[in-house]
Amino acid sequence: MKKINVGILIFNEVEVLDFAGPYEVFSRTRLEKGAESRKSNDSAPFKVFTVSVNDKTIKATGGLKVISDYTFFNSPKIDILIIPGGYGTRPLLNNEDVLNWIKSISNDSEIISSVCTGSLLLAKAGLLDGKRATTHWGAIGALKSINKNIQVIDNRRIVNDEIITSAGVSSGIDMAFMIVENLYGEQVASDTAKYIEFHRSKENV
């Protein structure tokens, strides 16, 4: 099976659950239900990997140390891009390498998405201009201030306007399930949710 490449950007002070939630959902998705198919990665429809700017060792919130699979210089093609959030997004808003990388990946990716304040980076890269988008409730003002042409939505868990943005932290898990559902149907998404015993917020708030 040709796998769909899911690339997750990680950086210092990335919020742990922002990247680990979607990582879990995509890496544990299988097209058949149950535990047996999840013993191996062979049957996984997604290939999930982390990408960092240049230093491979990242310190996430709370100090969790993660080694990225790739850097900007050697990352494979990304079909689904996930930009997580966290306070570590703030210094990256002025990092041209990061903004240019996001722009260049967005030209070739099928799906561009963010969790939490990852949307600030998408906004700064110019990808949310004229679109509806959301972010963590504590960063609604920050998102508006980056670009007045973004229609910032503050009462939805996921906003899909070509680019998919989600609200704070755990919303990224629901967003990942929505992408799985759009690609493989409701049954595959709900079987995977059952495997990880996650109660999806179907009402999208």
Add this chain to the structure above:
Amino acid sequence: MKKINVGILIFNEVEVLDFAGPYEVFSRTRLEKGAESRKSNDSAPFKVFTVSVNDKTIKATGGLKVISDYTFFNSPKIDILIIPGGYGTRPLLNNEDVLNWIKSISNDSEIISSVCTGSLLLAKAGLLDGKRATTHWGAIGALKSINKNIQVIDNRRIVNDEIITSAGVSSGIDMAFMIVENLYGEQVASDTAKYIEFHRSKENV
């Protein structure tokens, strides 16, 4: 403020969300609500760290690479022990170093807990003898087979019988919130859940 030490065991093929969920909850808990107090770790009531057997670089499910903060040889005192699950628990069931470590930590810890199939390790270490406990729905039989004196509960997200066990994967997030609530009250737990936009499964199923 004297911090409460939360030690999370990690190992190859640990399920990502099993450790990352509780990591997120404990590391992002603050005694005051809102985003401001979460900009720094100074105000955190918990000090969260990961512990591995001896090799510090761990490959979690899907291939996520994590570097542990400590090994069995240099871990600080653990007040709250979290044993996550994943298929990587199976080889550890015959690892005397791991079982002895769990037993020795349990003598000095305030709280011993597991997520998902982490309960298999607690059972094998003899800590669940005569107790009620739960695990991932796919491992109910495996838990029973380790010790017939465990009263295995298959319809609860969290079982608290001196030792706290939780059901599969995401249940560990609810379990972490239950521990936070027991220590600091419902308001602190729900403020933290609001910060990470997690909908707690209060009905415990």
